[in-house]
Amino acid sequence: MPQKRILPYIILGLLQERPLTGKEITAQFQNEIGEFWKASHSQIYPELMRMQHDNWLKITENDSDGRKKHYQITVTGEQVLSNWIKEPVTELPLNRDLFSLKLFFVTKSDSKVIEKLFNDQIALISAQL
Structure with a gap:
């Protein structure tokens, strides 16, 4: 059975404070989140696209030339995050078994x-x- 993807929930958790660019999200994995969860640029951006498709987040362009995309959590994304947080943790944190x-x-x-x-x-x- 495939393991449940956790990355989208982490991204939603980061976005609940404020909209972030992809670069800012990636930086969080090198700082705070990186202490207990790893994700690379090549994992984050495809996940952002899936999450946008699923209506968990939306893109806003805040740069004057429209090149800087900010990701913002949607109401659906907030509900998904809330539901995930309420799920009980059933496994010990083992990176490699x-x-x-x-x-x-x-x-x-x-x-x-x-x-x-x-x-x-x-x-x-x-x-x-």
């Missing part, structure tokens, strides 16, 4: 390493509670 990867490569079902992997994983999760 090394536990499952290692378990995948264990070839003998009675291997002692399986017990160690599980005990280590339980300890890791318990420490984060």
